[in-house]
Amino acid sequence: PDAITVQELANRMAEKAADLVKALFKMGMMVTINQTIDQDTAELLVTEFGHNIERVSDSDADIDTTYDVDEEETLKVRPPVVAIMGHVDHGKTSLLDALRGTDVVRGEAGGITQHIGAYQIKTKGGEHITFLDTPGHEAFTEMRMRGANVTDIVILVVAGDDGLMPQTIEAINHTKAAGVPMIVAITKSDKPEFNPQKIRERLLEHEILVEAMSGDVQDVELSAKTGAGLDELIDKILLQAELLELRANPDRAADATVIEAKLDKGKGPLATVLVNRGTLKVGDILVVGTQSGRVRAMLDDKGRQIKEAGPSLPVEVLGLGGVPMAGDSLTVVETEARAREVAAYRQEMATAKRTVQAPVNLENMFSALA
Ligand code: GTP
Ligand code: MG
Numbered sequence: 001p002d003a004i005t006v007q008e009l010a011n012r013m014a015e016k017a018a019d020l021v022k023a024l025f026k027m028g029m030m031v032t033i034n035q036t037i038d039q040d041t042a043e044l045l046v047t048e049f050g051h052n053i054e055r056v057s058d059s060d061a062d063i064d065t066t067y068d069v070d071e072e073e074t075l076k077v078r079p080p081v082v083a084i085m086g087h088v089d090h091g092k093t094s095l096l097d098a099l100r101g102t103d104v105v106r107g108e109a110g111g112i113t114q115h116i117g118a119y120q121i122k123t124k125g126g127e128h129i130t131f132l133d134t135p136g137h138e139a140f141t142e143m144r145m146r147g148a149n150v151t152d153i154v155i156l157v158v159a160g161d162d163g164l165m166p167q168t169i170e171a172i173n174h175t176k177a178a179g180v181p182m183i184v185a186i187t188k189s190d191k192p193e194f195n196p197q198k199i200r201e202r203l204l205e206h207e208i209l210v211e212a213m214s215g216d217v218q219d220v221e222l223s224a225k226t227g228a229g230l231d232e233l234i235d236k237i238l239l240q241a242e243l244l245e246l247r248a249n250p251d252r253a254a255d256a257t258v259i260e261a262k263l264d265k266g267k268g269p270l271a272t273v274l275v276n277r278g279t280l281k282v283g284d285i286l287v288v289g290t291q292s293g294r295v296r297a298m299l300d301d302k303g304r305q306i307k308e309a310g311p312s313l314p315v316e317v318l319g320l321g322g323v324p325m326a327g328d329s330l331t332v333v334e335t336e337a338r339a340r341e342v343a344a345y346r347q348e349m350a351t352a353k354r355t356v357q358a359p360v361n362l363e364n365m366f367s368a369l370a
Contacts, residue, residue, distance in 0.1 A: 003036035004069050006179075015049055021179035023048055033179045034152050035244060036075070061345040063287065063331050070249035070277065078248045078311035079120065079128035080241035081150055081274065085175070086157030087165035091187040094224035095157060096133055099234075101227075118259050118274060118314035119301035123234055129241075130274070130312045132259070150257045150274050151180055153240050155233070160186040160221065161193035164202045172206050181244070183236050184210055184219040190226050248311035253332035254278035258288060259314060261323045269293075269320040273330050280309045280332070285339050286320070289328030290346040292339035293320035 006024070010017035010033070017033040023045060024031050031037060037045075084092045099121060120130045132151065154175045158168055175182050184203065186196045200210050200219070209215025218236045222229025256273040264270045271288060273280070284295045296319030300306050309315040317330075321343075324330075333339050 003038055003072055003075070004042050005034055005036050006031060007033040009037070009042055009045065013046060013049060018177050018179050020045060020049075032152070032181060032244060034246065036247065039069075061342070063333070063342055070252070074249040074251065075247035076250055076311075078246050078250075079130050079313075080152045080237060080244070080246055081118075081130045081132060081312055082153045082155060082237055083132040083151040084155045084157060085171040087159070087162075087167040087171075090157050090159040090162065090165070090168070091224055092157050093133075095155075095185065095187060095222070096131060098224040098227060098230055099131060118272060120313060123238070124231075125238075127238055128312070129234070129237055130314060150259070150276070151178070152244060152246055153237060154178075154180050154182045155237075156182050156184050158184065158186055158199050158203075159188050160196050160199060161188050161191045163198065164206070169206065172208065181240055182208070182217060183233070183240060184208070184217060185229075185233060186219060186221050187224060189221045189228055190223040194221075196221050246312075248277040250277070250279050250310045252278040254280035254284065254309070254330070255332075256280060256330040258324050258326055258328040258330065260326050261328075263323050267318055269318075269323045271317045271320060271324050271330075272314060273317055274314045275309050275311050277311055278332070279311075280315065280317075280330075282307050284332045285334070285336055286317075286330055287333055287339050287342045287346075288317075288320060288330045289324040290343055290350055291320050291322040291324045291328075292336070292343035294336065294339075295319050 006020050007017045010020050013020075021031065021033060024037070024041070027041075027044070029037075029041070084096055086092050100119065118130060118132050120128055122128055154171070156168065156171055156175065158164065172182075184199075186199050188194060189196070196212075200213050203210060203217075204213070208217050210217045210219035212219055218240065220229050220233045220236055222233055224230075255276045255278055257276060259272045259274055261269065261271040269291070273288075280295065280298070282295050282298060286293050286295065295317055298306050298309060298318070299316040300309075301314055306315065333342065
């Protein structure tokens with residue numbers, strides 16, 4: 001039988017993924033937005049939301065992936081994608097740096113740190129974990145922009161010498177709404193003022209009952225400074241990932257999501273993308289949001305040229321005709337003509353939408369006609 005992720009189904013139904021998660025919960029199923037559900041369940045949900053199951057494609061102008069679903073037997077385990085969130089100065093970047101320091105591959109490569117918005121580590125046990133860097137106060141809008149559909153697990157960073165702060169609470173609410181499981185990291189355990197119990201009690205007020213208090217939300221005390229607790233955090237991420245049964249078909253044309261994009265003076269438009277399924281290859285013809293292009297080269301998070309990128313791997317893609325937006329989806333198509341056609345159609349739609357949304361007055365009516 002075919003399988004589809006809750007997020008994909010939500011996109012196709014134009015409903016909020018969190019609402020689908022809630023509906024599934026009422027049906028007695030505990031799933032997150034990135035988990036797959038079978039066709040029967042999907043159809044049940046579709047009916048539940050009052051949609052017609054027999055949905056036909058809108059037109060040939062855009063790419064319609066409605067029935068492009070991977071067969072169960074093609075799915076293979078993929079690494080988890082983990083976003084780190086929390087209040088300003090609570091130690092997110094320090095934790096990311098410390099985790100990067102545990103990367104056995106990076107150790108071998110001589111510790112070159114390349115800044116891209118996402119990176120993957122290989123643990124001592126040989127498993128891979130992808131981390132998303134969502135710095136500062138932009139974290140929430142950023143995560144929304146990138147589509148919560150790329151995040152499998154959220155690590156809520158709380159400084160153990162401080163408390164729950166406005167952005168901690170915002171992160172909690174956002175994570176709950178996205179239906180993504182959370183691991184609480186109580187950081188700065190090396191500090192004399194460290195008081196994890198106080199944090200755990202405050203979390204209760206937000207209906208988060210951590211393991212240390214016999215709840216089911218994993219928590220870990222750690223220090224980015226001394227490295228204490230990092231291995232435990234990695235173990236907990238891997239355990240959570242196992243529970244989520246994250247899988248994707250690596251043997252097909254790639255679908256990916258843009259994490260960040262910019263215009264580089266020398267290299268042209270650059271997009272950091274995270275592969276959702278399939279394998280992205282040098283030479284692939286792409287449509288990315290309203291842009292088209294061909295993969296000229298790919299760089300991994302260590303700045304190394306790579307030829308192929310499989311599920312959950314973040315890569316920087318060179319060769320697009322323009323700069324896409326964070327959250328845009330990337331699709332591989334057969335021909336350059338098709339890529340240009342789809343991109344042009346989307347640009348047209350985007351322009352039409354902007355024109356409709358603009359307040360109506362004589363001045364912009366004329367500029368819209370011009
Ligand atoms: P924003 O990006 O501004 O939101 O901050 P952040 O959450 O990334 O915090 P950052 O990692 O920059 O750390 C803030 C301060 O806390 C820095 O001065 C760090 O050196 C310090 N810090 C972070 N982690 C630890 C820790 O485990 N122990 C100690 N003692 N200090 C830490
Ligand atoms: Mg930071």
